[in-house]
Amino acid sequence: MIDPVFASRLQFALTTIVHIIFPVMSMGLAPFLVYFTWKDIRTGKPVYEQLRRFWTQIFAVSFVVGTVTGIVLEFEFGTNFAAFSTTAGELFGGPLALEGMMAFMLEATFLGIFVFGRKRVGNVLYMLSAIAVGLGTWLSALWILIANSWMQTPRGYELATENGQTIVQLVDPVAAYANPRFPWMFVHMQNAAVESVALFMAGLGAYFVFRHYVWGYPVENIGFWETTLKFGLLALLITAPLQVLHGDLYARHVVETQPQKFAAMEAVWETDSYVPEYIVAFPTSIQDLFDPRAKDIFGIGIPGGASWLASGGDPQATIQGLEEFEGPQPPVAIVFWAFRLMVALGFWFILLAVWGGYRWWRGELLSDDLLQKALMLSMPLGIVAVELGWVVTEVGRQPWLIQGVLRTSEGVSTGLTGVEATTTLAGFAVVYLGLLALYAYVVVRIIRTGPPTVDGPELDGAGTPASEVQADD
Amino acid sequence: MTDPASLATDPLFGLPLADLWFGLLFFIFATFLFLDGFDFGVGALFATREDADEREQLLSAIGPFWDGNEVWLVVFGGAMFAAFPAVYANLFSRHYLLLFAILGALILRGLAPEMYEQRHDEAWQRWWGRAFVIGSLTAPFFLGMFTANWLLGTTTIVTLPGLVVGLAVVALTVVDGVAFLRLKTRGDLRETLRTDGYRALVAYLVLIVVTLGYVYGAVPAMRAALFSAPVGVLVLATLVFAGVYAAATRADRYYVAFGAAAGLVFALVGIVAGLMYPAIDRAGGLTVETAIVSTLPLNLLSIGAAILLPLIFGYFVILYSAFSGPIEAGESY
Ligand code: HDD
Ligand code: HEM
Ligand code: HEM
Numbered sequence: 001m002i003d004p005v006f007a008s009r010l011q012f013a014l015t016t017i018v019h020i021i022f023p024v025m026s027m028g029l030a031p032f033l034v035y036f037t038w039k040d041i042r043t044g045k046p047v048y049e050q051l052r053r054f055w056t057q058i059f060a061v062s063f064v065v066g067t068v069t070g071i072v073l074e075f076e077f078g079t080n081f082a083a084f085s086t087t088a089g090e091l092f093g094g095p096l097a098l099e100g101m102m103a104f105m106l107e108a109t110f111l112g113i114f115v116f117g118r119k120r121v122g123n124v125l126y127m128l129s130a131i132a133v134g135l136g137t138w139l140s141a142l143w144i145l146i147a148n149s150w151m152q153t154p155r156g157y158e159l160a161t162e163n164g165q166t167i168v169q170l171v172d173p174v175a176a177y178a179n180p181r182f183p184w185m186f187v188h189m190q191n192a193a194v195e196s197v198a199l200f201m202a203g204l205g206a207y208f209v210f211r212h213y214v215w216g217y218p219v220e221n222i223g224f225w226e227t228t229l230k231f232g233l234l235a236l237l238i239t240a241p242l243q244v245l246h247g248d249l250y251a252r253h254v255v256e257t258q259p260q261k262f263a264a265m266e267a268v269w270e271t272d273s274y275v276p277e278y279i280v281a282f283p284t285s286i287q288d289l290f291d292p293r294a295k296d297i298f299g300i301g302i303p304g305g306a307s308w309l310a311s312g313g314d315p316q317a318t319i320q321g322l323e324e325f326e327g328p329q330p331p332v333a334i335v336f337w338a339f340r341l342m343v344a345l346g347f348w349f350i351l352l353a354v355w356g357g358y359r360w361w362r363g364e365l366l367s368d369d370l371l372q373k374a375l376m377l378s379m380p381l382g383i384v385a386v387e388l389g390w391v392v393t394e395v396g397r398q399p400w401l402i403q404g405v406l407r408t409s410e411g412v413s414t415g416l417t418g419v420e421a422t423t424t425l426a427g428f429a430v431v432y433l434g435l436l437a438l439y440a441y442v443v444v445r446i447i448r449t450g451p452p453t454v455d456g457p458e459l460d461g462a463g464t465p466a467s468e469v470q471a472d473d
Numbered sequence: 474m475t476d477p478a479s480l481a482t483d484p485l486f487g488l489p490l491a492d493l494w495f496g497l498l499f500f501i502f503a504t505f506l507f508l509d510g511f512d513f514g515v516g517a518l519f520a521t522r523e524d525a526d527e528r529e530q531l532l533s534a535i536g537p538f539w540d541g542n543e544v545w546l547v548v549f550g551g552a553m554f555a556a557f558p559a560v561y562a563n564l565f566s567r568h569y570l571l572l573f574a575i576l577g578a579l580i581l582r583g584l585a586p587e588m589y590e591q592r593h594d595e596a597w598q599r600w601w602g603r604a605f606v607i608g609s610l611t612a613p614f615f616l617g618m619f620t621a622n623w624l625l626g627t628t629t630i631v632t633l634p635g636l637v638v639g640l641a642v643v644a645l646t647v648v649d650g651v652a653f654l655r656l657k658t659r660g661d662l663r664e665t666l667r668t669d670g671y672r673a674l675v676a677y678l679v680l681i682v683v684t685l686g687y688v689y690g691a692v693p694a695m696r697a698a699l700f701s702a703p704v705g706v707l708v709l710a711t712l713v714f715a716g717v718y719a720a721a722t723r724a725d726r727y728y729v730a731f732g733a734a735a736g737l738v739f740a741l742v743g744i745v746a747g748l749m750y751p752a753i754d755r756a757g758g759l760t761v762e763t764a765i766v767s768t769l770p771l772n773l774l775s776i777g778a779a780i781l782l783p784l785i786f787g788y789f790v791i792l793y794s795a796f797s798g799p800i801e802a803g804e805s806y
Contacts, residue, residue: 061587063540064540064583064584064587065584067540067543067544067583068579068580068583068584069580070547071543071546071547071550071576071579072576072580074547074550074551074554075550075565075572075573075576077554077561077565078550078554078561078562078564078565078566078572079565079566079569079572079573080566082562082563082565082566083562085554085558085561085562085565086558086559086562086563088558089554089555089558089559089561089562089766090558090766090767090770091770092554092558093551093554093555093556093558093561093766093770094555094770094773094774094777096550096551096554096555097548097551097552097554097555097556097774097777097778098551098777098781099551100544100547100548100550100551100552101548101551101777101778101781101782101785102777102781104544104547104548105541105544105548105781105785105788106788108540108541108543108544109541109544109785109788109789109791109792110788110792111540111541112536112537112538112540112541112792112795112796113537113791113792113795115537116536116537116796117537117795117796120795120796121795125791125795162767163559163759163763169767170767170769170770171481171769173769173770173773413562413566413569414566415566415567416566416569420569420570423570424569424570424573427573427577431577431580435580435584438584438588441591442587442588442591445591445592
């Protein structure tokens with residue numbers, strides 16, 4: 001049997017890592033759906049109805065799976081992290097209650113109208129439903145991130161004793177909920193969600209464009225897929241540079257508020273100045289690859305880059321090393337590699353956006369098959385980057401559950417046995433694998449069925465398949 | 474509210490907020506059990522219908538609603554976490570496996586209709602149909618067990634009263650489901666549902682009498698509460714609602730029967746609350762007064778709820794009136 005603390009952590013990690021996929025899809029799709037609905041109602045053009053209906057299907061399954069996995073997370077605070085819930089409930093429960101009442105209710109009720117009610121309600125109510133659903137997803141993020149950011153940079157509280165237990169008492173709600181981490185996290189997360197969906201759309205559109213123009217298998221509705229590709233690219237052009245710029249500033253804020261986490265992100269053990277930012281980094285031997293401390297990293301880096309990142313422009317700046325912090329360290333290797341990969345992906349997405357944008361501008365979007373392949377392969381990478389970012393955030397704050405206040409080991413339910421925790425962990429491992437497989441299955445089916453046929457003139461593609469015309473590379 | 478500074482020291486308008494939140498918590502729970510209850514009931518009735526068209530009708534009936542209904546459970550959890558954090562922690566960790574059983578059932582129930590609609594071949598629909606039925610039966614059953622264990626302060630998972638209350642809640646969801654479906658369907662299906670309603674009602678009444686008998690006989694600490702005015706009134710109200718339900722179902726007064734089903738659910742949850750008060754976590758030795766969160770967060774929460782709950786009722790009115798009347802199978806977009 002696994003120790004209940006470890007099993008609870010593993011279970012929470014597994015269940016959040018799976019959950020976040022679906023909110024990313026729904027939060028990222030929200031602005032697109034609002035726009036498509038608006039255009040559908042205003043212009044009545046068939047392509048907007050197709051876009052709205054097609055992406056609403058994807059939204060609806062994401063929402064269902066997001067709901068069933070989300071309830072699990074909420075309950076886990078009580079079942080697995082009871083000591084944490086008792087200690088911090090006063091601060092932490094409020095945002096969750098408000099999230100339920102303000103966000104989930106809005107989203108779930110109007111989704112019924114949005115998905116099933118096009119023929120039953122008028123245009124105005126239908127449009128409002130689209131907005132309510134979209135707003136609901138973003139408000140969910142707002143409240144859950146208030147809760148999480150407070151764990152990273154706790155403010156506005158005092159320690160008190162109640163029923164013989166030390167608890168965190170709310171004294172200043174504004175300081176607590178508008179804590180310094182919150183705005184960073186919210187902007188970074190929401191932009192990441194839109195970026196991830198942009199990549200998904202662009203990749204999907206690219207796949208059909210590639211099939212049609214390069215492989216020469218005529219694709220029905222090719223005009224629809226071209227439009228999808230363009231919407232994806234357009235959104236990527238906006239979000240990709242923003243994400244990297246914002247991430248850069250965000251890192252600076254992390255240095256100020258959680259220096260130990262930042263040292264782990266850069267694997268800096270000894271306090272040093274002029275610390276390089278490794279662009280390519282690799283362990284010097286096989287053992288080092290599995291070294292949880294990521295100590296002997298060989299890297300090719302920008303001299304002074306990490307110092308520059310930490311200080312906001314000074315390559316000579318000093319970075320506090322991990323050795324300066326007493327007590328246990330976070331698992332440095334995980335944080336280090338996850339951070340590196342996220343950053344690398346961030347730059348890759350910019351490259352894709354610029355490349356695609358250039359081809360589009362030159363009118364060569366449909367003929368660059370290398371670009372199309374790159375977009376196809378990058379379809380899931382936005383979500384991968386989100387997962388990595390969360391690993392940096394959550395693993396990087398270890399051993400703290402609430403930074404500087406409560407350790408993770410002290411947060412787990414005291415009565416929980418190894419048998420119970422292992423049973424549910426094993427159960428989730430199986431059930432969630434199945435869940436992911438089913439989600440993928442349904443999404444693929446929706447894609448293969450393609451957009452619904454609607455009344456009105458069919459949207460023509462820009463050209464005919466390669467089987468009829470020579471495709472140029 | 475007089476001045477902002479007093480938010481940290483005095484309860485809003487001098488109200489007895491701890492008691493109000495105890496009541497609100499059970500009100501939210503009852504709303505969940507009534508609304509999602511008919512979804513569960515539809516799932517149970519799904520097992521009794523073979524015809525593919527009828528099955529489609531059952532699924533279409535709950536299609537736009539079930540997700541919003543289930544959110545009441547999320548809000549129940551959130552409200553308990555925010556207003557009574559120690560209870561949330563104690564209760565949920567104590568009934569660890571039972572809670573995950575509830576979650577497992579809800580996952581199955583949520584996923585199955587979505588999957589069922591994906592493909593139209595027989596084997597696929599048979600399996601997802603079964604999954605839907607199992608999820609819809611076990612979710613209320615485990616919820617009933619959980620409620621009984623919570624009320625009686627037991628620490629073991631499986632207890633006799635837990636099983637009885639579990640079955641009672643399942644029967645109640647069928648009563649509820651019939652009332653809902655008779656609003657949402659037409660023709661043969663609507664006619665034949667009547668019998669299911671009567672049977673479930675009788676089963677529910679028997680199981681409730683057994684439960685109350687058990688409480689009277691085996692839990693001397695609750696005997697006084699059992700005969701207190703609020704609980705006594707709610708027990709009588711249960712009988713009245715049952716009578717109204719039966720009569721309205723016979724007379725095809727669909728809305729009256731639906732209202733009576735709501736009455737039954739709210740009465741049951743009211744009885745539980747009445748028997749529990751002033752304790753809120755018997756096994757953990759917590760009362761409403763000791764478990765309530767401190768004044769500042771409680772005031773903020775109360776302001777939030779006072780603004781948001783009326784809005785939420787508005788959303789539900791909009792949703793249910795957009796889809797009033799029988800729903801056509803396969804209706805969407
Ligand atoms: C599309 C996804 C994506 C991309 C391309 C990036 N990030 Fe990110 N990052 C996330 C998605 C994300 C996230 C949504 O997963 C996180 C987790 C928590 C959060 O607020 O955002 C995150 C966390 C996160 C953190 C940790 C903050 C904390 O501990 O609270 C930092 C410092 C950065 N990011 C910085 C960057 C930099 C410098 C990037 C590129 C150069 C970058 N991110 C690209
Ligand atoms: C959805 C995106 C998220 C992901 C992918 C994620 C990921 C993780 C991971 C990997 C861990 C394990 C860390 C470890 O134990 O080493 C963890 C722990 C935890 N996270 Fe998150 N997290 C997310 C969001 C949140 C949010 C929004 C909250 C709070 C509102 C939260 C609260 C916690 C808690 C309480 C733990 C357990 C204690 C701990 O291990 O520190 N997480 N999360
Ligand atoms: C680890 C802490 C988390 C908890 C406890 C949690 C809780 C929940 C719950 C209970 C639901 C179901 C709501 C319903 O019934 O409709 C849900 C869904 C949702 N969650 Fe989470 N969540 C967590 C992490 C996150 C994060 C990090 C985000 C995004 C920033 C997020 C965004 C959403 C959204 C948008 C939904 C709506 C369903 C969907 O669109 O997929 N959640 N969450």
